[in-house]
Amino acid sequence: MSFTTFGEFLAMGGHGLYVWLCYGVGFAVLAGNYVSARHARRYTLRVLAQRQRREAIRQSEVNRRESESEA
Amino acid sequence: MNWTFFHKLGSPRWFYDLATRWQPWLLAASLLLLGTGVFWGLVFAPADYQQGNSFRIIYLHVPTAILAQSCYLMMAVAGLVGLVWRMKMADIFIAAAAPVGASVTFLALFTGAVWGKPTWGTWWVWDARLTAMLVLLFLYMGLIALRSALEDKDLVAKASAILVLVGSVNIPIIKYSVEWWNTLHQPATFKLTEKPAMPPEMWIPLLIMVIGIYCYFAVLIFMRMRTEILERERRTRWVQKLVDAQEPGAGR
Numbered sequence: 001m002s003f004t005t006f007g008e009f010l011a012m013g014g015h016g017l018y019v020w021l022c023y024g025v026g027f028a029v030l031a032g033n034y035v036s037a038r039h040a041r042r043y044t045l046r047v048l049a050q051r052q053r054r055e056a057i058r059q060s061e062v063n064r065r066e067s068e069s070e071a
Numbered sequence: 072m073n074w075t076f077f078h079k080l081g082s083p084r085w086f087y088d089l090a091t092r093w094q095p096w097l098l099a100a101s102l103l104l105l106g107t108g109v110f111w112g113l114v115f116a117p118a119d120y121q122q123g124n125s126f127r128i129i130y131l132h133v134p135t136a137i138l139a140q141s142c143y144l145m146m147a148v149a150g151l152v153g154l155v156w157r158m159k160m161a162d163i164f165i166a167a168a169a170p171v172g173a174s175v176t177f178l179a180l181f182t183g184a185v186w187g188k189p190t191w192g193t194w195w196v197w198d199a200r201l202t203a204m205l206v207l208l209f210l211y212m213g214l215i216a217l218r219s220a221l222e223d224k225d226l227v228a229k230a231s232a233i234l235v236l237v238g239s240v241n242i243p244i245i246k247y248s249v250e251w252w253n254t255l256h257q258p259a260t261f262k263l264t265e266k267p268a269m270p271p272e273m274w275i276p277l278l279i280m281v282i283g284i285y286c287y288f289a290v291l292i293f294m295r296m297r298t299e300i301l302e303r304e305r306r307t308r309w310v311q312k313l314v315d316a317q318e319p320g321a322g323r
Contacts, residue, residue: 002117013118015125015189022182023109026131029178030287033171037294044298048305048314 081158083300084309090293097290104283111276119273128186130277133260134284136179139207140242142172142288146214147239150232160296162228163303165235166218167295171288173211180204191255199248200256203241210238224303 003009012019079085112130119126146165153161183201184194195201214234221227249258260277261267267274304310 001115003114009114012124012127015123018125018185018189019113019127022128022131022185023113025181026135026178029174033174033291034294036170037291037298041294041298041301044301045314045317048301048310049317051305052311052314 081156081160083159083163083304084307086160087297087300090297094290094293094297097286097293101283101286101290104279104286108276108280108283112280116273116276117270122190125186125189128182129260130280132179132182132186133277134280135175135182136204137281138284138288139172139176139179139204140245142168142175143207143210143235143239144242146172146235147242150235153228154232154236159303162224162231163296163299164292165214165228165231166299167292169211169214169218169231171291171295173208173215175284175288176204176208176211180208187255196255198254198256199252200245200254203245203248206241207238207245210234210241214238 010016010020108130113127116127116130118124146168149161149164149168152158153165180201183204187196188194214231217230217234218227221230248254249256260269260274261281301310301314305314
């Protein structure tokens with residue numbers, strides 16, 4: 001281990017600001033990528049499910065009308 | 072040569088199933104590798120004798136910089152495949168890779184700038200390496216803008232493939248800029264032909280980070296490609312079945 005105390009670890013020999021800024025932004029960007037990919041996937045699934053439900057309703061409506069006109 | 076793999080790769084459904092199966096393992100591997108790499112790099116790796124502890128930024132800077140360039144190269148290969156063989160999956164890959172590539176390019180530039188301040192005394196210099204890397208970010212952003220500006224999917228695929236291929240001349244410029252021109256930037260840390268100049272306790276965590284970020288990249292790409300496939304194949308029976316079978320709120 002190259003630090004003896006936690007305070008030393010945070011200070012990074014006076015370069016703490018630079019090191020932690022990098023790792024903070026790095027974590028935010030990498031995690032943000034996951035969140036946005038997941039969000040896009042959920043959004044698409046929701047939209048497709050909605051579209052399919054609408055399509056199913058429309059189709060049953062068409063079927064109903066057809067059977068009515070036959071009768 | 073056996074082309075079965077290539078043909079299967081061209082099938083969105085086959086790829087979707089493969090990606091779904093691999094994704095959780097890749098995520099586990101990337102979290103393990105990145106966690107180990109960050110911990111090792113921040114806590115256990117010795118401080119650099121010249122740069123002190125600011126050198127620990129390397130564990131983020133080098134992996135993102137490598138990925139930024141190789142992601143672009145992968146897109147260029149996909150672009151070529153898409154143009155020559157009209158493979159649907161090629162453009163799906165480009166669609167998924169562009170935003171991820173742009174964000175790691177940003178990270179490479181950002182961590183580089185923050186590292187430059189205590190090391191070179193400046194956030195930014197207009198030297199070849201840094202400028203070429205900035206051009207790479209603009210190429211990624213241009214690609215994203217181009218894709219969102221056009222409606223017709225075929226046209227989008229063709230235009231992005233051409234843009235990516237033309238832009239790929241920038242990659243050797245980035246790679247060799249530190250050898251061709253005078254620069255503040257230090258030469259490559261990893262070379263295929265030589266041992267790294269640093270001691271193993273410094274470069275092993277770096278190697279772990281590089282592998283980890285590739286795994287993480289694969290996770291993101293798989294997720295995005297799967298979404299893209301669902302959208303494009305929404306009229307096929309298998310996608311409709313899959314959407315029907317989804318629990319509300321699910322979507323891993």
